[in-house]
Amino acid sequence: MSKLRVTVWGENIHEWKHESVRLHYPWGMHKCIADGLNEAEDIEAQTATLQEPEHGLTEEVLARTDVLTWWGHCAHAQVEDKIVARVQARVWEGMGLLALHSSHYSKIFKALMGSSCSLCWREAGELERVWVCNPGHPIAQGLGTYFEIPEEEMYGEPFGIPVPEEQIFISWFKGGEVFRSGCAWRRGNGKIFYFRPGHETYPTYHNANVKQVLKNAVRWARPAGSIWIDDAPNIPADKAPEPIEVRGGSVHDAHGKIA
Amino acid sequence: MSKLRVTVWGENIHEWKHESVRLHYPWGMHKCIADGLNEAEDIEAQTATLQEPEHGLTEEVLARTDVLTWWGHCAHAQVEDKIVARVQARVWEGMGLLALHSSHYSKIFKALMGSSCSLCWREAGELERVWVCNPGHPIAQGLGTYFEIPEEEMYGEPFGIPVPEEQIFISWFKGGEVFRSGCAWRRGNGKIFYFRPGHETYPTYHNANVKQVLKNAVRWARPAGSIWIDDAPNIPADKAPEPIEVRGGSVHDAHGKIA
C-alpha cells in the first residue's frame, strides 16, 4: 500500500503574534502536527497555510491529498468561500477530514455539519481526561482506557453537532464539564473526524497520546473505496432501465434547459 | 393546544411563466400547498414567496413560524444568503423544516445537510409508487402500505445525503429507479423532513395522499421542547462547577478578546 498522503492545514497566526504559542510551536502548530504524523512510516504529511496562494489548497494539492487536517481559530472568516467549497466537494468525493480543536467553528466544519457547532469554553490550563468509548476502534489503538492532558482549554456541552455516527472519545474536565471529544460522520464518500484537544497555548500536539490519535485518525479517514464524482445526470426516457413513454408537460425545452 | 403555525414558502416563478404549471396551480403552488394544510383544523398555514421583501421571511415571520415548508427549483441562487442563514439559525432553535421535491438543491437544505444532495432525474410523467418503511410513524398516518402518484418526475439514487436518521418512504418508479423519498434528520433542536414528490407540471399537491403526508409532516416537525438559543459562553474559572486555578498562557486579554 502506498503512503497515506496527508495535508496539514494551519491558520498560522497565533504562532507569530503570541509568545505563549511560539514557546510551544516555534515552527508553527502545523509543522508540529505534520512532524508527529511523519513519525509513522506509512504517512507522508505536508503542510499548507492560510497565507499561501489559495491558502495552499489548490486543486492539485487537494487531488493528491488523502486526508486533510484543519486547525484554525482567530481567522476563520479570512478563509475564502471558494476554497471552502472546493475542500467540501473533495470531501464528498472521498477525502478524509480531521477538524481539530477550535476548528469546530471553521467554515469547512460548519458547512459539513449544517449545525451551529457551538459549545461553552474556559481557558484555565486544567486537566482533561479523554475517555475511550470503543476500545477496539481504529482511532483508539495504542491508548489505554483513557489518557490525560495535564493542561488544556475546556470545551463543554452542549456541543451543537448532528448526532455523531460514531462516538470515539468523551472528555472529563477538572473544572466539572464533559464534552464529546472524538466524533465521526460521513458526508458523501468522505469520512470526518472531530478531535477536541489542541489549544494553542499548551503543548498538546507534543503529547504522545494526541500524536497517536492523529496517526490513527488519518489512517481511519483514508478513502476506502473509489471516488464519488458529484453529478446530477438526466436519464432520458429512452435510457430508462424499463421501457416508458413520456407523458405530461415540462418547463424544460428539448435541450433540458428551463424555457 | 394552539394551532400549528406553518409558513409555506414558494419560489413562485414557474406558475407565471409556464402554462403547463399554471394549469394545475392557477394561484401558485404555495397557495395550493397552504390550502391543503389549512384543511386541517389544527393547522394555520400562510404563504411567503421569493419576490416579497426579505423573501417574506422576516425575523418576525420566522419567530411566529413553527414549521416552514420550502419549494424552489429554478431560482435557488436568487435566495439571499442572509435569509438562508436566518432560516438555518431558526431551525437550530427548533423550527421544523420541510424541504419539498426540487428543494433538495435549495441553499437552505444543502446548508443543513452539508452534502451534495445530488440525484439523477427524468421528466416523463411516469408512475411513482411511494412505499411506507414504518407503518406506525406519525408521518405515515392515514396512508396504506403504499400510495401511487400517476404522473411524476423521476428522482433516482444515488441521493447525496447524510445517512437519514429516520427512513419513512422509499419510491419505486415505472422506469426502473428507486429513491429515498421521505427522510428525516435533526440539526440543533429542529426537525427536518425531505419529501420527494411535487413536480411543477403535475397536479401532485392536489393528490389526497400527498396532502395527508404534508399535514402529518408539519405536525411531526412541530417544536416539541423549548427553544435552543445558539450561544458559546465563556465559563470563567471562578464560575466553574468545580474549584480550579487558572494555569498556562493565553492569547486573550482580560476581557476575553484576542490580543
Next chain:
Amino acid sequence: MSKLRVTVWGENIHEWKHESVRLHYPWGMHKCIADGLNEAEDIEAQTATLQEPEHGLTEEVLARTDVLTWWGHCAHAQVEDKIVARVQARVWEGMGLLALHSSHYSKIFKALMGSSCSLCWREAGELERVWVCNPGHPIAQGLGTYFEIPEEEMYGEPFGIPVPEEQIFISWFKGGEVFRSGCAWRRGNGKIFYFRPGHETYPTYHNANVKQVLKNAVRWARPAGSIWIDDAPNIPADKAPEPIEVRGGSVHDAHGKIA
C-alpha cells in the same frame, strides 16, 4: 388528550432485603418512581413487579400501557424469556420503554440493543453531574444546563451500546469518569430511553431533577402515530402492484408451506 398510561416495573427485591435501600424506599423503588410520575396531571402511573404472576406484565396490562419503565438489578435472570419477548414485541408495536440505571443489563434492554451493554462501575456515593447535550430537547425541559446528584454510583465508559440516535445527557463523576447517561433509540415503532441515575442505596428517585427527567421522558416516549403490527405477509403474484408472471422453482408447496 387522554392521560398517558405508564407502567412502572420494579424488581422489588433489594427493598425487602437491605436496610440501606428500605431506608430510602420504604414502599419500594417502583412505588417511589410511580408517585413521582403521578405528580403530573397528564400521567397515570401504576406499578408491576417481578413477583406478580407473569411479572405483572400480562397481555392486558401491556395493551393498555403507553410507556413502560424498567428497574432491575440482582434478578435479571429471573425474568422469564416469554415475558421479555412479549414486552419486546409491544415495543415494536409502539410502546415506549425507559430502561433505568442497572437495567442496562436487563434482558429486555439487551434484547433491544443487540450489544453487550457493559460498562465499568464504582459504588462510592460520589457526586454525579448530569450535563444536557440539547437544551431544547423534550426530555431536558425544566432543567438547567446541568443538574447534580450528590451521591450516586459511578458508571463509566466504555458503554457497550449501539450508537445512540439521540444523545440527551452525559455525566461527569467526581472520581474522574464520564458516561452517556441519557440516550435514545427506536426499535420498530417504539422509542427507548436509557437513563443512568437510580442506584438503590441513594435517594435518587426523590431528587426533583430526576423526577422531572422521568416525567419528560415518558411524555417523549409516548406512541406518536399508530400501532405497527409485526407481520411478514406473502404477496402472491396476482396481488403484486405490477403485473408479473411466476417463474423459477420453489421449495414451497401451493399453500406456501416448505415441502
Next chain:
Amino acid sequence: MSKLRVTVWGENIHEWKHESVRLHYPWGMHKCIADGLNEAEDIEAQTATLQEPEHGLTEEVLARTDVLTWWGHCAHAQVEDKIVARVQARVWEGMGLLALHSSHYSKIFKALMGSSCSLCWREAGELERVWVCNPGHPIAQGLGTYFEIPEEEMYGEPFGIPVPEEQIFISWFKGGEVFRSGCAWRRGNGKIFYFRPGHETYPTYHNANVKQVLKNAVRWARPAGSIWIDDAPNIPADKAPEPIEVRGGSVHDAHGKIA
C-alpha cells in the same frame, strides 16, 4: 497483510431435499459462496454447517474467523441458543458478520438488531434491480450504478430494522416493490452487513455482481482495530482517577457480592 479468514455458514438443508435447489447448488449453497470468495487472492474462505458439532462454530473456529457469513431459512429454530450467544459475543469483539437473504430471520441477526426484522415477500422469479446509494463505498466497488438479477424472490418494505448506519443498496422489483437491500450497522466492535439477494431456487450466488458484492463486503467487515473484550469491571474508590472517599450504603459486601 495476511489473508482475510472467512467462515461461510450454511443451513445446508434445501440443497438435499429440493431438486430445484440442488440444480443450482449441487455441492451446497455454502460451497458456492465460499468458492466465489476464494476466487480472490486475499480471501481464504472455509465452510461450516448446521449439521456439524456445535454447528461448525466452535470457539476455535470463531477465534480464527475475521468475517462470518450466514445463510439460513427453514431451520432458524434449530440453531442452538448457546452458539448464537457465542457468535454474538464474537461480533462484539470485532468479527464481521454478513447476514444473507432469508437470514433476516436468523436468530443471530435478530439478536444483533433487536427488532422484528420482518418484511413482505413473493416467490415469483422476478427481476430485481439493485441500486447503489454511494458509488464510492467499499462494498460497491466494481459495480455500475446498478446491477440486475434476472430471477429473484421479492422482499418488500416495511423492513423491520433499526435505522441503518449506512445505506449501500436499495432494490427495485418488477412486481412493484422496493427494499433496503444492503444495510450496515455496528454492534460493539463488529461490523454487520445485511445483503438481500440469495434465494435458494435461483442461481444468485453464481451471479458475477453478487460475488463481487460478497468479496467487497467481507473486506469491508474485516476487523480494523483491535479486539474489544466484553467486561464490566469494578473500579474501587482507591483506583479512581481522582481521589474520592466512599460514602453511602451498599447491598454489596466487602467482596463486591450482593449480600
